[in-house]
Amino acid sequence: MQNKPTLLVLAAGMGSRYGGNKQVDGFGPHGETILEYSIYDAIRAGFGKVVFIVRQEILELAKEKFLPKIEGKIEVDFVLQSITSHVPEEFQNPDRAKPYGTAHAVLCAKDAVKKPFAVINADDFYGKEAFEVIGKFLTNGVQPNLHAMVGYAIQNVLSDNGTVSRGVCEMNASNQLIGMVERTSIAKEGGKIIAKGDGEEIVIPEGTPVSMNFWGFHPAVFTDIEQMWNEFLPANKENIKSEFFIPLVANDLIESGKAAVEVLEGGKTWFGVTYTEDKPVVIESLKKLHELGEYPENLWT
Template sequence: MTQKPTLLVLAAGMGSRYGGNKQIDGFGPNGETILEYSIYDAIRAGFGKVVFIVREEILEVAKEKFLPKLEGKIEVDWVIQSLDSFVPEDLKQSDRVKPFGTAHAVLCAKDAVKEPFAVINADDFYGKEAFEVQAKFLTHEVKPELHSMVGYAIQNVLSENGTVSRGVCTTNEKGQLIGMIERTSIAREGDRIISRGEGEVIEIAENTPVSMNFWGFHPAVFSDIEAMWKEFLPANLENLKSEFYIPTVANNLIQEHKAAFEILPGGKTWFGVTYTEDKPVVIDSLKEMHASGEYPKKLWN
């Protein structure tokens, strides 16, 4: 019997630019969070378990929000990401307040996940097609040396209310990921898409694939992440704002020829809430999807 993949949800971050905890804010017609749509899409795509990665202080609030809706529909587990997780006593930074980033969050789930798994942000709407292609990949194609990422065309993942940061991808002739650079201060300027971060002005082609943090992994990746984490910690001991990111892990695995990453073509629909002003757009989009029958009148019965 084929093992159903697991959905790993990154829900420990704080929405600093948004101005609230957008992971548990309501956007759907019945007050549904964005994450509920991802879980709904994951269930109908064939995922068997969802694992929430949260901070200790929001654990109970998250349980109250999600457990009553998910009971009997999908297996649920919880993982805490703290500043002490996987940090030896002699490498603890007593003054640190910022979490260690997305790859550290994934590492925190090492003991909770034994099957192929996807990783998503809690506050991004990815669309049902993304979950369908990822579930198919994780069920039939994933290997210890072959992982995946759902690609989104940059033209479809901008905000009208300010600049965004995106992982801009470079691909080979097979359409596989060969590198990713985090570009900041990206916005549409006239008929061009421009990044003005890092002191340079770069034009990005409309259909360039970018990462919206929807990854697919074989569980063998946990040992690779842990090995990189053990190098990252001592090297960044003096930097209290340093973060250990999933794209860093992907780039290292590719450069060291340890693994390849398929870019899956499921990124048809995306929206998210980077700024408070993005909220009405998300609310209207979800309302239209319910009206068209993409989602039932109520997500959960």
């Protein structure tokens, strides 16, 4: 099918809080990574290509881990993200320790993505329903000025083992994103969901949709991202911790009127590994899904 969308996987993250390369860690009954479930779900939702965005240090490891399982089942490509990717020499800072974040990673994949595409984290389990709704949108609904995001209810995407960062969404009556605020320290306390930061505490109501970084874009977005990136670099040259996030891009598109972002209802099941202590929960959750028949005993045989 000519219009099969592409899956763009953000796998260059450091995994600092987790303490290792969780992108290639095994969680399934046969040592499957979380990402393998996303690729499996994407294939059955009609995706035709997967592009991995990785660091040079884990490129060979990623190829060894994934190619033997998925080659021949979906088209595969690998793209590198580094501190100097798409950064002209005059804006490079030798003190910078890591790349510029998720929108920078998407920009790195510009030459590898020619069709409508979804963006996911490598270390989050999103559920088959999420891939079904985003796959349908990317095949039938996406336009150069209409993108999408899968929304998840805040109470379903917390960790019992510490705070998490989430993009808290505000929507209009048409289920389109008005804006998103990145809350970097959210946890459940005393039966309430509380976001802390800058000396304030905000209670977030249950049911509030948040972004788990599952986006759907028309390739026209690359032009917009590149334009924003060219403004971001000179403004942040001296800030070695500055990051160029997808929510920044989404907010800019909405505020400027260049594009709308539809919030899709498909986020039924999510789990992930922010902390090492999350691993047993993820292993048990995947085991249950296999037992329920959501996935075959072995994904690839």
